[in-house]
Amino acid sequence: MTVDDTAPAVVEVHGLSKTFGQVAALRDVSLTVGRGEIVVLLGLSGSGKTTLLRHINGLESPTSGSLTVLGEDLGALRGRELRKMRGRIGMVFQQFHLVSRLTVLENVLTGALAGLRGPRLGIAAYPRDLRRRALSQLDRVGLLDKAYQRADTLSGGQQQRVAIARALMQSPEILLADEPVASLDPESSDQVMALLREIAAENQLTVVCSLHQVELALVWGQRIVGMRSGSVVLDSPAAEMTRETAMRIYGRMTASLAESK
Ligand SMILES: Nc1ncnc2c1ncn2[C@@H]1O[C@H](COP(=O)(O)OP(=O)(O)O)[C@@H](O)[C@H]1O
Ligand SMILES: [Mg+2]
Structure with missing residues (x-):
């Protein structure tokens, strides 16, 4: 490039x-x-x-x-x-920093929190367009099929890809x-x-x-x-x-x- x-x-x-x-x-x-x-x-x-x-x-x-x-x-x-x-500016770290007990999708959605007021509990608390964007970011990193799994059930490499999808949520x-x-x-x-x-x-x-x-x-x-x-x-x-x-x-x-x- x-x-x-x-x-x-x-x-x-x-x-x-x-x-x-x-x-x-x-x-x-x-x-x-x-x-x-x-x-x-x-x-x-x-x-x-x-x-x-x-x-x-x-x-x-x-x-x-x-x-x-x-x-x-x-x-x-x-x-x-x-x-x-x-x-x-998006950040990705060595230790991923995912919330282990939340689903992969919820972890990705937290990447959009800076643009929202207040914390959100559960996937339904996020606007539909954000949920759609989060799913498309997960698709982008090849993990759409893991969206509803707990984050701590993923391998290290998969967790890092989730962290990248989360960072991409803030464009x-x-x-x-x-x-x-x-x-x-x-x-x-x-x-x-x-x-x-x-x-x-x-x-x-x-x-x-x-x-x-x-x-x-x-x-x-x-x-x-x-x-x-x-x-x-x-x-x-x-x-x-x-x-x-x-x-x-x-x-x-x-x-x-x-x-x-
Ligand atoms: N908050 C801090 N307080 C004191 N020393 C620090 C702090 N952050 C980094 N250092 C020191 O600064 C140097 C560079 O650290 P760092 O930037 O973490 O290097 P690297 O990421 O390449 O391992 C190291 O000697 C480290 O101990
Ligand atoms: Mg370092």
Whole structure:
């Protein structure tokens, strides 16, 4: 898929640093993401991936630097405006965060709660058009036949696909996926990554996805942004990257360890 270079950037991060007490979680990070791009943030645990994603979603505020997301300066947004912005950004997590005792369909419907007033109990409490949309999202992720099953009866890979359907209910313009396949077996991982890529292409959806496995990043990323100790140490199209280059993200010691395997 081609990215329109003339379109305004969807995410622009400038000189972003974040410290938690003594810990520098992000150091002078700059990053521009265009509409429809799929960017993989690749780095070891502790390299700052989650912290960067949380900044893009406005859940953390920078110690220094700035972020422009969907054309808005995040630092200038407060209260209702910030919540509105968050409504344009979908999130998917490693641990799925489904409500296990609810049906799959109800879990998907909760993705629309931000646009509704008050909590809803039971499927019938949601407007018919939303129920129809939720079913079509479930169909999109290949799980229509599971709609009325309890969420905790599904496999991990299926649960993550439900979480993706839930995120799509808010018609996001950006999807942030924080290690979406870290708890999954290789086959389910590939299914989930393939789904993210298809959805991004179909909907011109921008996806920023963190991963810690080089192999997955090389197969599924269009562009790989390597992070180490809070800094961006590499930013390149996946097609131009070899496993050896990608391993540099992990530093010399881990690279030689991996090579000796
Ligand atoms: N709320 C927090 N309070 C203190 N330290 C934090 C907090 N969030 C993240 N950190 C630290 O910031 C660094 C980056 O963490 P994180 O963004 O979670 O990395 P990753 O997602 O790549 O594993 C780590 O050293 C982590 O311990
Ligand atoms: Mg993380």
